[in-house]
Amino acid sequence: MSGFVDAHAHLGAHGDFLMPRGGADDLVRRMDALGVERTALSANAAFCSDFRLGNDQAAAAAAAHPGRIFFYAVANPHYPDGMAPELERCAGLPGFVGVKLHSTTHNVALDSSLYDPAWSWARERGCPVLVHFWAAHGLCGSGNVRKAAARWPGVKLVLAHLGGFGEAWRELLPLAAEHPRLWFDTCGSRHARGAIEGLVAGGRAGRLLYGSDAPWIDPGSQIGKVLYADIPEGARAAILGGNARRLFGWEEAKD
Amino acid sequence: MRILDNHCLFGRWMKDDRDVSLKKLLSALRSMGAEHGVAVSLRGVFYDHDAGNAETLEVCRRHRELVPAATINPQHYFGRGSLPARLVRQGFRMLRFFPNLQGWTPQGVVFERVLGECAKARLPVAFPIGKASDLASQLCRIAPKGCRVVLSDVYYGGLAECIEVLRRRPEFLMEAGHTCVPGGLEVACREVGAGRVVLGTNQPLESGLGAVEAIRRSELSSRDQAAVLGGNLSRLLGGI
Numbered sequence: 267m268s269g270f271v272d273a274h275a276h277l278g279a280h281g282d283f284l285m286p287r288g289g290a291d292d293l294v295r296r297m298d299a300l301g302v303e304r305t306a307l308s309a310n311a312a313f314c315s316d317f318r319l320g321n322d323q324a325a326a327a328a329a330a331h332p333g334r335i336f337f338y339a340v341a342n343p344h345y346p347d348g349m350a351p352e353l354e355r356c357a358g359l360p361g362f363v364g365v366k367l368h369s370t371t372h373n374v375a376l377d378s379s380l381y382d383p384a385w386s387w388a389r390e391r392g393c394p395v396l397v398h399f400w401a402a403h404g405l406c407g408s409g410n411v412r413k414a415a416a417r418w419p420g421v422k423l424v425l426a427h428l429g430g431f432g433e434a435w436r437e438l439l440p441l442a443a444e445h446p447r448l449w450f451d452t453c454g455s456r457h458a459r460g461a462i463e464g465l466v467a468g469g470r471a472g473r474l475l476y477g478s479d480a481p482w483i484d485p486g487s488q489i490g491k492v493l494y495a496d497i498p499e500g501a502r503a504a505i506l507g508g509n510a511r512r513l514f515g516w517e518e519a520k521d
Numbered sequence: 522m523r524i525l526d527n528h529c530l531f532g533r534w535m536k537d538d539r540d541v542s543l544k545k546l547l548s549a550l551r552s553m554g555a556e557h558g559v560a561v562s563l564r565g566v567f568y569d570h571d572a573g574n575a576e577t578l579e580v581c582r583r584h585r586e587l588v589p590a591a592t593i594n595p596q597h598y599f600g601r602g603s604l605p606a607r608l609v610r611q612g613f614r615m616l617r618f619f620p621n622l623q624g625w626t627p628q629g630v631v632f633e634r635v636l637g638e639c640a641k642a643r644l645p646v647a648f649p650i651g652k653a654s655d656l657a658s659q660l661c662r663i664a665p666k667g668c669r670v671v672l673s674d675v676y677y678g679g680l681a682e683c684i685e686v687l688r689r690r691p692e693f694l695m696e697a698g699h700t701c702v703p704g705g706l707e708v709a710c711r712e713v714g715a716g717r718v719v720l721g722t723n724q725p726l727e728s729g730l731g732a733v734e735a736i737r738r739s740e741l742s743s744r745d746q747a748a749v750l751g752g753n754l755s756r757l758l759g760g761i
Contacts, residue, residue: 278568278569279568279569279572279597280568281566281567281568281569281594281596281622281623282596282623282624283596283597284596284597284599310568311564311568311569313535314535314567314568315532315533315535315563315564315567315568316532316533316564316568317533319564319568342533342535344534344535344537344538344539345538371535371536372535372536373535373536373537
């Protein structure tokens with residue numbers, strides 16, 4: 267099987283609103299319907315409530331669906347002594363692919379030293395760090411990304427959501443030019459028409475990752491943005507899976 | 522005097538580095554001399570109310586000084602059965618809402634429905650009022666007759682409104698703990714009766730010692746102080 271790869275999803279409940287189909291089985295059913303082979307997720311509980319509870323849930327989902335579900339471990343900067351041990355614990359569990367940092371839920375700037383243990387750990391392990399990215403935000407905006415990327419140049423940094431609503435995706439082009447190691451995922455509820463086309467035209471097809479943000483957003487709407495984008499087929503294939511396989515070191519699993 | 526605190530939390534807080542662990546709550550209650558605290562798991566606030574309520578029950582079974590308070594997130598509530606009725610059967614003594622942390626307002630019909638189910642199940646409800654606003658008035662209008670609402674976290678800006686609401690709704694109570702302004706507690710007790718005021722301090726997020734000391738050093742009689750510090754809440758919870 268060599269289907270699509272969803273590089274940004276979640277799992278479980280969240281206090282802010284109802285997610286009626288947030289379980290791992292629900293997600294896999296939706297993956298099957300859309301031709302998604304693999305999904306890398308973090309549990310909502312891990313950043314909205316209790317990082318150990320959520321990381322355990324994500325690991326359990328990966329264990330229940332081997333080869334289909336993979337997980338990011340969430341690091342909480344308010345428990346600095348626990349960050350590296352928790353990441354180390356998660357890295358030893360099947361399906362671990364990287365670290366997730368969520369500045370707005372933790373109310374800590376992405377470039378704050380409070381996140382240093384996580385950045386340092388990810389750099390040593392060489393695993394990707396997926397971050398919530400909202401271009402104009404004071405905690406996880408372009409300025410924060412520039413500082414973090416400059417401080418941790420060896421880290422494979424994935425910026426989520428194309429920078430937020432509307433035309434925010436345009437911020438990605440100068441960022442990508444300044445920091446060629448950045449990756450970007452496509453999930454988001456209200457992107458401007460032409461965002462993916464614009465990024466591909468800007469030479470970033472090799473750094474774009476399909477992401478759904480499920481169960482916050484239905485994956486059908488997210489994969490549709492890529493499937494129906496007016497871009498070359500090679501770029502589409504890269505976004506829908508090839509790039510993620512390269513990022514996660516799965517190229518050998520292609521056959 | 523017995524001290525019973527109606528407003529306690531435990532779990533993990535992800536917005537900053539405040540320690541709201543169970544261990545911290547238990548030590549905070551000990552340091553303020555509280556015999557019991559009515560406690561809610563933050564897992565139920567930020568993640569899922571069913572999971573949080575289960576944790577609350579389990580923790581309260583292990584720590585008898587804690588009295589279980591459940592929570593319901595109206596944004597997650599769509600089933601047809603009455604969860605408040607089930608919560609009472611499980612042993613919960615209070616239902617606490619967290620609209621500010623969950624991003625909803627009391628104007629929704631789901632919240633109205635839950636209040637109706639609480640009234641029927643005889644489950645008291647705690648709702649945060651905070652600074653000056655019309656929240657207490659909204660509750661006054663929305664809550665069905667017989668629904669025992671504790672106006673929680675009453676800050677001094679909302680004091681006059683809460684007094685008027687308590688006059689109109691004899692089954693309502695209010696928390697003292699953040700009424701701050703000199704004479705605020707005395708005015709509230711004079712206007713609505715000391716039997717309508719309970720201690721609620723938001724442990725362990727905030728200091729409870731100041732709230733207890735404010736009551737002890739108030740101009741209330743010893744009898745009224747005892748009522749506010751513990752007697753009223755004991756009665757509301759069905760005898761603790």
